[in-house]
Amino acid sequence: MAAFADLCISGTNDKKRLQSIIETAAHLGYSTVAINHLVEVQPKKQEIGKPKCVSELFDHFPIVQGRSRPIRVLNRLTLVVSDTSHFRQTADFKFYDIIAIYPKTEKVFHAACMSCDVDIICIAATEKQPFHFKRPPVFGAIERGVFFEISYAAAIKDSTMRRYTISNAISLMETCKGKNVIVSSGAEKPLELRGPYDIANLGLLFGLSEGDAKAAVSANCRAALLHGETRKTALGIIRTVKKSQPADEREDKEAPPSKKAKLDAM
């Protein structure tokens, strides 16, 4: 049991359009959405940049329909990678709540599943999957708590893309047996969003069971978000928060700060 989430809404500079998409998502019943920033990874060093602060979008975030809390908006980074050497973890990653990777080749897919520090691996929706899903990398990703994502906006727009989305999804399900799958919109307009129960039904077309299809929009999304949160912690166990000291306390200190014993850090 978890609240519904849509972890991929296309980021755009058009503030009004983004606000409209988020309002529609709240109206449909999604409690969490993530704004996607798509970056094509270059061979040479590149600046990914900080995302815009989410609090600038609304003074008062829209309330989720049927509940009394406002919708939660997060930032997500998707890296389109065609070569394993291009993927580098940079300092910019910490500004994003979720890191996703869109592998273009089988080698990158294998690396993404087994070693890359990502939360989500995207499955192609607009083209036929260029490689087959093999069991070892897929199971390796499942063990690491990485999720496979299927986007449905392309399927809404065009019938050929609908065929690609469904066939790619079904071939993934044959390997992963419905585990660790999330379904998100990838919506560029409010009309491309669909309600969470409708997406749970769409999951049945992808070959998911009733329980897995509903989890793909709720519990699995929550797990992917928690996986992203652990990146800001030490091994997911310790989290440090900078404590702000009031000005008068700082002046009172006489002795210089000394090295603390190792035990204190635990």
Added chain:
Amino acid sequence: IQTSAMFSELQKCPRNVLVCERSSFMNEKSRHDKHVSQHYFNYKVSARRYGCDGGVSGVEETGGWGWMGALTALCVLCDPGRFYALSYKTRIDQDDVVALLPLLILSVVKDTYEQLGLEGRPSQYYGSSALLVGTEAWSLPPCLSRYPWKELQASVDTQTLRDLPCPVLHGDDLRGETACEPHAFLEWLGAVAFVICSENEATSFLSTYECPEPRTLVDQAVLCTVTGLLLPEDIHSLLEELRRYFDQPKSSSWLSLVVHGFADSPISWGMAEHGFHKGGENFYSFVLFKNQDYWLHMGTGANDGCPP
């Protein structure tokens, strides 16, 4: 070949359960009292009469009034010490839900359960949530005055339908061997509630629904619906009132009473856990006959056990 095997799964719907009982109100062992009194959280009652003039008496008195406390709970206080409450705007498959009988019942998500540190049992339908049932009654009324609250009245709606095709029912044929089968009958009740045309006209693009056979055409039917937080006690008294209707000289051959439970209630009958998969139906329907016989249909959805 593999895809067609997978798609055979698509033809199935999420499962639902329907329990049908037939008995008489005059029978000492009749369980109608128990079924009504154990279905605690009801949000809609609709009583219908087919074939005669006049309204359905007793409905307007049902429902009474309740409170909305700090926009977080719907509460009804009926007798000193008897108190019902259900959290408002909380979804059973997404949030923490609180219910008071006045026994405290909590359905909580994993994070809340870990924070509360209380003992509970794992939910039957949701992997990472728990159901906690208290053993002592809470006395809440003194606390109520601390929070802002507003009074709510249950809303009553009456509709009169004319020239309604209506299935013929025989009191002793519950299974519908000579007449209409229970699922088809309940489907017809739903169609009438939403005023769906059941003529199956060629020009209609909205509905190809047809009233089940054998059927008659009824001149007039009256539908009364009450919506709010409705108590089992109110439904009891409504049922008694409807039984007395047959004492009138000119009465129709049967009446129906449909009671819907809250889709987001943590329990359905007694302490049986209730969940919401794609629908949170937990309802029961009485069909009352002139000879004080009755049919009782109790229905639940995918994330529910079997009704009693």
